[in-house]
Amino acid sequence: MSAVASYDLELAAVRKVYDNHVVAVSNFDLRVDRGEFISFVGPSGCGKTTTLRMIAGFEAITSGDILIRDQRINDLPAERRPTSTIFQNFALFPHMTVRKNVEYGLAVKRMGAAERKRRVDGILEKFELTDVADRKTNGLSGGQRQRVALARGLVVEPQILLLDEPLGALDANLRKSIQNELKLLQRNLGITFIFVTHAQSEALVLSDRIVVMNRGEVEQVSPPIELYTRPKTPFVARFIGRNTIIDGTLAGVERGRGLVDTAYGRFTGVVNDPKLEIGTAASLVVPSEAIDIHAPTAPREPYAGNAITGRVLASDVVAHTRYLSLVLPDERELAVESHVSKYEEEFSDTVLICWSPDEGTIIAQGA
Amino acid sequence: MENQPALRGALGLYTVIFITFLYAPFIVLAILSFQSGPEGGPQFPIIHWSIYWYKHLFGLTPPSRVAPLPIGDALIRSLILAFATMVTSTLLGTLTAQAFRRRFTGSGLVFYLVVLGMMVPGVLVGLGVALVSTYLGVDRSWWGTTFLVHVVYTFPFAFLVMLAVLNRFDRSVEEAAWALGVPPARTFRKITFPLIFPGVLSAMLFAFTLSYDEFPRTLFAAGGDLTLPLAIYGTFSVEIHPNIFAFGVLTTLFSFAILAVYGLLMAMSVRRARRVAIQEEIA
Numbered sequence: 001m002s003a004v005a006s007y008d009l010e011l012a013a014v015r016k017v018y019d020n021h022v023v024a025v026s027n028f029d030l031r032v033d034r035g036e037f038i039s040f041v042g043p044s045g046c047g048k049t050t051t052l053r054m055i056a057g058f059e060a061i062t063s064g065d066i067l068i069r070d071q072r073i074n075d076l077p078a079e080r081r082p083t084s085t086i087f088q089n090f091a092l093f094p095h096m097t098v099r100k101n102v103e104y105g106l107a108v109k110r111m112g113a114a115e116r117k118r119r120v121d122g123i124l125e126k127f128e129l130t131d132v133a134d135r136k137t138n139g140l141s142g143g144q145r146q147r148v149a150l151a152r153g154l155v156v157e158p159q160i161l162l163l164d165e166p167l168g169a170l171d172a173n174l175r176k177s178i179q180n181e182l183k184l185l186q187r188n189l190g191i192t193f194i195f196v197t198h199a200q201s202e203a204l205v206l207s208d209r210i211v212v213m214n215r216g217e218v219e220q221v222s223p224p225i226e227l228y229t230r231p232k233t234p235f236v237a238r239f240i241g242r243n244t245i246i247d248g249t250l251a252g253v254e255r256g257r258g259l260v261d262t263a264y265g266r267f268t269g270v271v272n273d274p275k276l277e278i279g280t281a282a283s284l285v286v287p288s289e290a291i292d293i294h295a296p297t298a299p300r301e302p303y304a305g306n307a308i309t310g311r312v313l314a315s316d317v318v319a320h321t322r323y324l325s326l327v328l329p330d331e332r333e334l335a336v337e338s339h340v341s342k343y344e345e346e347f348s349d350t351v352l353i354c355w356s357p358d359e360g361t362i363i364a365q366g367a
Numbered sequence: 368m369e370n371q372p373a374l375r376g377a378l379g380l381y382t383v384i385f386i387t388f389l390y391a392p393f394i395v396l397a398i399l400s401f402q403s404g405p406e407g408g409p410q411f412p413i414i415h416w417s418i419y420w421y422k423h424l425f426g427l428t429p430p431s432r433v434a435p436l437p438i439g440d441a442l443i444r445s446l447i448l449a450f451a452t453m454v455t456s457t458l459l460g461t462l463t464a465q466a467f468r469r470r471f472t473g474s475g476l477v478f479y480l481v482v483l484g485m486m487v488p489g490v491l492v493g494l495g496v497a498l499v500s501t502y503l504g505v506d507r508s509w510w511g512t513t514f515l516v517h518v519v520y521t522f523p524f525a526f527l528v529m530l531a532v533l534n535r536f537d538r539s540v541e542e543a544a545w546a547l548g549v550p551p552a553r554t555f556r557k558i559t560f561p562l563i564f565p566g567v568l569s570a571m572l573f574a575f576t577l578s579y580d581e582f583p584r585t586l587f588a589a590g591g592d593l594t595l596p597l598a599i600y601g602t603f604s605v606e607i608h609p610n611i612f613a614f615g616v617l618t619t620l621f622s623f624a625i626l627a628v629y630g631l632l633m634a635m636s637v638r639r640a641r642r643v644a645i646q647e648e649i650a
Binding site for chain 2: 019056057058077078079080081083084085087088089091092093094095104105108109152153156162
């Protein structure tokens with residue numbers, strides 16, 4: 001590690017305003033180390049694809065800076081940026097064969113025919129496309145088209161690979177296997193991947209870090225496990241995983257743990273917002289996996305009082321997971337996912353749901 | 368609608384009548400072109416069937432009181448004019464449609480101004496060009512003023528065809544090329560143009576046929592050298608003989624031949640795509 005910070009990709013206060021004054025992206029800050037797998041997730045229209053397209057050079061940025069390896073690329077046209085893009089519909093050239101598609105990026109570079117052929121053959125081999133090399137792309141299967149798109153994008157040896165929902169056009173089974181291949185590929189190549197998806201499961205499995213976006217703003221940038229267990233904003237708490245959110249007021253902080261007064265009593269959790277002040281509105285976020293289920297008479301002490309009584313509406317077991325629907329004392333319905341082994345006792349109408357203080361996260365309440 | 372036989376019958380009859388009206392004049396014309404000559408006139412009944420008037424057209428008959436059709440030069444002129452108009456209008460139409468893919472300031476206004484060009488009555492345009500050219504002291508000619516008028520007339524058609532084609536065009540294919548390091552101009556030549564080529568063919572077809580038989584604008588804009596439609600019109604004012612019908616049949620066959628070439632080119636590009644798909648299914 002050198003003392004001078006040098007990033008593969010850096011976005012500083014990037015902002016995009018369309019001609020009709022719609023703000024697509026604002027205050028986008030991100031620093032990406034070489035070889036990181038970064039995902040942009042968020043609902044439709046959150047600005048994730050727009051940001052990717054600004055990095056690729058397909059959209060101009062309104063203000064801010066984009067740097068690739070310390071070189072400012074704001075005004076560099078798309079064809080001169082050291083990036084490759086994989087599109088959701090693959091955007092293969094339908095009038096060319098697989099080989100021509102893959103070769104095309106090299107054909108515009110000054111490169112000897114022999115060297116070009118060597119590289120194309122190599123990458124076709126690597127992506128198991130040698131057999132279909134002389135076919136047009138229209139007849140290929142979804143998985144093959146995907147591999148052609150990857151081969152075409154990677155043969156030019158980009159510094160950064162940009163992927164715009166590349167698994168969206170594939171069926172569920174294929175998606176799973178290509179997901180794994182993609183991860184392996186990125187590890188082997190060691191280049192930075194920026195991956196846009198609206199499927200959080202993909203992002204959670206693939207990424208080193210995930211950028212959650214909402215309404216053009218970055219909500220949180222975290223590794224998957226942290227995003228899942230320690231959301232920073234109410235939006236992230238609702239968007240990622242299946243969290244139970246209980247609103248209340250921050251009553252105090254003791255040894256790094258916060259106390260929240262809620263309609264169901266006082267609960268303990270980890271404060272995940274340094275700016276949160278005592279007496280202000282706060283939310284307690286509990287992942288459904290963190291919740292244990294007990295008989296109503298069970299002791300509450302091991303959970304530091306983090307327990308609520310609920311009436312069971314429905315209970316289903318699928319594999320090792322129990323899906324519970326509960327009704328809380330104030331008639332609010334609550335969905336809980338729990339590992340089957342966590343509940344050994346007989347089931348009754350009423351259960352006690354408990355969670356350990358470490359597994360609850362306290363954040364500022366949303367507007 | 369499937370269980371309303373009366374309505375279906377009525378619509379079917381309507382379609383038959385419509386198509387009859389569409390083709391009946393040409394069929395009557397075609398039949399009369401086989402009238403005997405030189406004594407047979409442009410009316411029924413057919414005295415006896417012959418190809419006299421076709422021979423007459425090419426000067427293969429002994430001289431008679433019916434003069435040969437004075438259309439040889441006009442035909443050449445019209446073909447050259449239609450070809451030049453086709454190339455120019457398709458080029459301009461494609462470039463303009465390309466510009467309209469991005470909204471620019473005033474794009475709405477420019478769009479309507481361009482498209483209104485095809486709504487303006489042709490006679491007025493022709494008259495206007497004649498007046499302006501006289502005012503400016505420019506001689507009217509088939510290759511000058513007429514060419515200009517034909518381009519102005521056919522350009523909106525080519526533009527609309529190309530606009531429709533480019534609207535359906537998948538932009539990400541171009542972006543994929545840029546991302547691979549291909550500059551925009553080369554991307555257009557090597558990626559965009561081959562993919563929109565069927566649309567370009569359609570625009571060319573439109574421009575050619577519209578120019579080839581354009582009459583009202585040409586009437587005023589042309590100088591002394593006539594185009595084909597003007598020359599044919601000129602023969603009407605003397606006396607009509609079946610030789611003009613024979614010529615009508617030949618020029619229609621020529622149009623069909625162009626259509627066939629167009630259809631063939633289209634089918635080839637479609638079939639090429641399909642053949643690959645079928646191979647994949649068998650494999």
